């Protein structure tokens with residue numbers, strides 16, 4: 001299925017990196033339509049061992065299935081061609097990271113890309129994987145409540161027209177679902193070159209009671225921030241076109257409504 | 268077609284008129300529904316067949332019987348006072364509704380076909396609906412628990428979502444395990460921490476809804492006749508859904524408390540006259556669901572309602588009242604005699620327009636995956652050659 005290269009120094013065959021021209025696809029998929037997407041009915045039956053195949057699984061006697069000894073904690077939403085995954089892989093070798101992408105060919109490119117990287121660098125890139133799925137529908141099928149520590153929205157589709165705003169990957173209802181899969185104190189990173197979309201994301205995240213914006217000054221110690229500009233294919237394209245880049249980072253906080261009720265009970 | 272009963276009032280709704288009947292005095296009133304007050308006229312949507320197809324007709328009394336709501340024309344929610352029949356509000360909804368229910372405090376929750384749920388205040392009857400939550404899939408059922416702490420929504424994918432209430436931006440859990448759309452959810456009346464659900468996959472599932480933990484799954488579909496299933500498939504075919512289904516989809520799921528430890532469960536189906544009867548007992552952690560009987564109704568039920576320990580079933584031809592005898596449901600001839608006038612009214616009032624939700628429950632999937640994978644294979648084979 002995949003092209004192989006002969007590696008003279010190691011005298012083994014390795015996979016070649018996939019060529020993007022074979023994986024191009026129309027930019028926008030309708031996230032609301034009934035796509036033919038395979039997804040687990042619930043997180044309990046998701047088999048992560050096939051995605052992180054070099055990690056030795058343990059046997060869960062309760063459910064009689066093989067599972068990993070740790071959870072996926074970082075998710076790149078709409079990962080495109082996977083540039084961020086590749087960057088994060090080496091920065092966080094001990095964390096499991098998954099990219100989720102709705103377009104068939106694009107996700108297939110990332111899958112082939114990761115396979116090629118793993119074969120070229122045998123001990124690396126074992127902690128990243130890509131799944132073709134619709135993150136606007138199926139996140140709770142993959143992740144338990146509070147499982148995720150970081151979530152990335154890099155250069156999401158802008159859907160300029162007002163009628164298409166409901167396709168935007170951030171809105172009031174979807175934020176409730178993101179808040180559900182995120183742990184308290186988990187971080188949400190957003191980056192876009194479209195000012196209008198930036199303002200939209202900031203506005204929605206700001207008014208949502210379960211998210212709090214992290215001021216720029218507090219971000220300097222986070223090594224991920226600088227990678228958000230250039231790691232992804234879309235980010236590189238924006239640089240080539242001298243476009244703007246707008247960053248906004250939020251923290252998942254506990255529910256102020258519950259907190260206020262607790263205070264009420266104590267006093 | 269819809270009806271509701273509270274105290275001595277029955278309200279029946281046809282396409283654009285509402286019949287209110289007093290069981291004691293036998294006084295009847297018919298009210299025509301008002302025109303929707305809206306600047307822009309409602310145009311038929313060309314875009315989503317889901318929205319245009321089905322007109323939900325729903326009437327319901329509030330728990331205390333003070334109010335009833337009517338949701339008949341597309342996107343219109345009318346609220347009436349029962350005693351005076353005064354129209355309190357005539358509000359516009361964002362989208363066509365798929366389920367409307369009163370909360371214990373008389374506010375109204377509306378679930379719609381685009382997947383959103385709205386809260387309409389009754390104390391402020393002119394206020395617009397306020398968005399509570401949204402799924403990316405049509406909502407088929409919704410409920411707010413009796414303590415008004417949780418709101419539970421079920422959709423055309425397989426999801427049941429439990430959110431806090433009124434802070435509904437905070438999702439408490441998901442009850443995941445159904446393999447098809449979920450048409451009905453109901454809290455077990457004698458054990459209010461348990462949720463029952465059913466839909467298109469031939470199972471009745473029970474959940475500890477606060478944690479989303481699955482407690483029990485009951486398979487019932489082999490109890491139903493193949494000819495009913497055939498009817499489902501014929502109907503679907505008429506709507507250009509060629510892929511046959513193997514399980515009759517659930518239309519109604521009703522739970523009625525018998526005593527401290529037991530409730531009965533009734534399930535009805537699309538394209539079927541059958542009604543399955545179960546008993547659920549839940550003592551502590553021991554959930555027990557026992558199959559009791561299959562009742563064959565005269566026609567496919569349009570609606571079922573409990574009233575004073577009786578089951579009232581609305582059908583095309585008439586309303587029929589059943590009672591539970593410990594094992595099964597039998598016709599209560601006495602009560603049926605008493606509603607003869609009502610039945611006569613119903614038969615003249617009823618216009619035979621029976622829209623069914625059935626065709627929009629199933630998905631028309633388009634497959635672009637297979638084609639892509641085949642082309643990729645070809646490309647790689649060519650390369651090798």
Ligand SMILES: C[S@@+](CC[C@H](N)C(=O)[O-])C[C@H]1O[C@@H](n2cnc3c(N)ncnc32)[C@H](O)[C@@H]1O
Pocket residue numbers: 027029031077078079080081082083100101102103106133134135136137153154155156157169232233234235
């Ligand atoms: C403009 S691209 C950016 C990709 C990548 N993050 C980058 O920076 O290069 C947005 C991506 O999100 C994907 N996407 C859009 N909606 C999605 C959804 N509901 N689920 C998963 N992926 C989605 C699109 O297919 C597209 O590849």
